[in-house]
Amino acid sequence: MNDATYLIYIISFVLGSIVGLVLSYRKYTAPYVTKNIDIIALIVSIIGWMLVINSHLITFIPIYLSITIGIFLVALVLGMRPGYGRYETVIGFILAAVVWIGTVLV
């Protein structure tokens, strides 16, 4: 991984966070809700974390591309307005980590 790829990942994170912030303010009107889990956000988070952590399993696109898309999706949920996206992020990360551990052990 060189500096340019690294920069692309960071920009992907920043753009994902900005888009997530804007969309979440449009979608959720209540100011601070910590209990609910949004299914769409959860799916986006799981796909994102899978792409970031398990990019080696996806062979039909280059690894740097899958990580870039994954980081964008992760940031989309992580960057949502305060009170939203936390559980979704944690669940997505745990699932992706479990798959990664499974692939390492197998």
Place this chain on the structure above:
Amino acid sequence: MNLMLNILLNVIIAFLIGTILIGLQRKIMARIQGRPGPPIIQHLLHTLKFFIKESAFPKTAAMPFYVAITAMLFVIWVAAVIDGPVTEGSLLLIFAIYTIQKIGEHNAGSSSGSPYGKMSCVRAVYSAAAEVPLFAVLIIIYLKAGTMNISSIINYQSIHGPLLFTIPLAAIMFFVLILSKSQYSPFAITKGKDIVSGYETEHFGLLRGYLMISESIAWYMLLWVFLTVFIGPLSLPAYLIGMVVLSTIVAFINAVTPILNPNHSVMMQVSLAFIGIAGSIVLLMI
């Protein structure tokens, strides 16, 4: 890679990572204090916002110094990136840049003509008396590794292991320096909220934007120097993980400690610097 392109790439990376880490730090602090906290990219959005705001100039400002100081602070941190991640040059140069940065803080405060800025300017001199000795613990690295060249220090560590374990006191002292430069730190007397925003109070619009970019690059560079000279050869993801860990530790400390009285802050830093330098020399002699 072309040198200019490499510099540009590293400066953008330093700015973006620095600003995200500051945002992360604020978020963690807020959660510890039971607040929702701003989004992680809030500091970045805040910085960019200033570039589209009107730039007003106080009548009391000492022109053109008031404008030039913001550019100077920005340029010296870009120079630090060139000397650090780009060329892995001399640690002494980074030490010099840090010292100039303290002068920059001082002058940004005094040139605005604001009483808050002037108070911050006086505190910058105070804190320079404490932070510069803290930075001087890097001399311990010279005594141990026999060089002040960053790439040679990295090579030394790849052979002998991380300096963090051989000169831990110096590493702790440098961490205190990092803590001093963080936002809402117990030692952040130049930007204490009792003097509004310290030396930044009277810098608006574009000028404030440049100050905030410098702040982000400075944060990245201090973490980079710590990880490079105390832990050694690291891959880019390892740098990122290290920076996140350090920022998290700093956030925990800042969230639970109030800002100190300027005199207490300086005395504590000077005492720690003395313990760090003397203790490390004793440890080297044993």
